[in-house]
Amino acid sequence: MGMPAAGGKQFQQTPPQKGSFPLDHEGECKPQKAAYMECLKQSGNNARLCREVSKVYLECRMAKQLMAKEDLNKLGFSTPGSKTPK
Numbered sequence: 001m002g003m004p005a006a007g008g009k010q011f012q013q014t015p016p017q018k019g020s021f022p023l024d025h026e027g028e029c030k031p032q033k034a035a036y037m038e039c040l041k042q043s044g045n046n047a048r049l050c051r052e053v054s055k056v057y058l059e060c061r062m063a064k065q066l067m068a069k070e071d072l073n074k075l076g077f078s079t080p081g082s083k084t085p086k
Contacts, residue, residue: 033057
């Protein structure tokens with residue numbers, strides 16, 4: 001018989017805020033993901049400097065139905081002259 005891990009503590013999982021989405025098993029958005037990861041690496045993990053690359057990656061995921069289509073303004077990407085949602 002084994003002993004319970006971590007003193008028998010159980011962790012409660014919580015679902016993501018926007019729900020789950022399929023992994024990109026077919027690599028349909030792999031180039032966009034690679035570009036985003038490279039941008040993060042080059043910028044010292046400063047996501048602000050990689051916003052446009054991130055936007056392209058998310059647009060790819062939505063186009064390939066790897067995530068639900070969402071207004072990019074709601075995801076924090078505003079177009080010049082548009083109002084940010086509250």
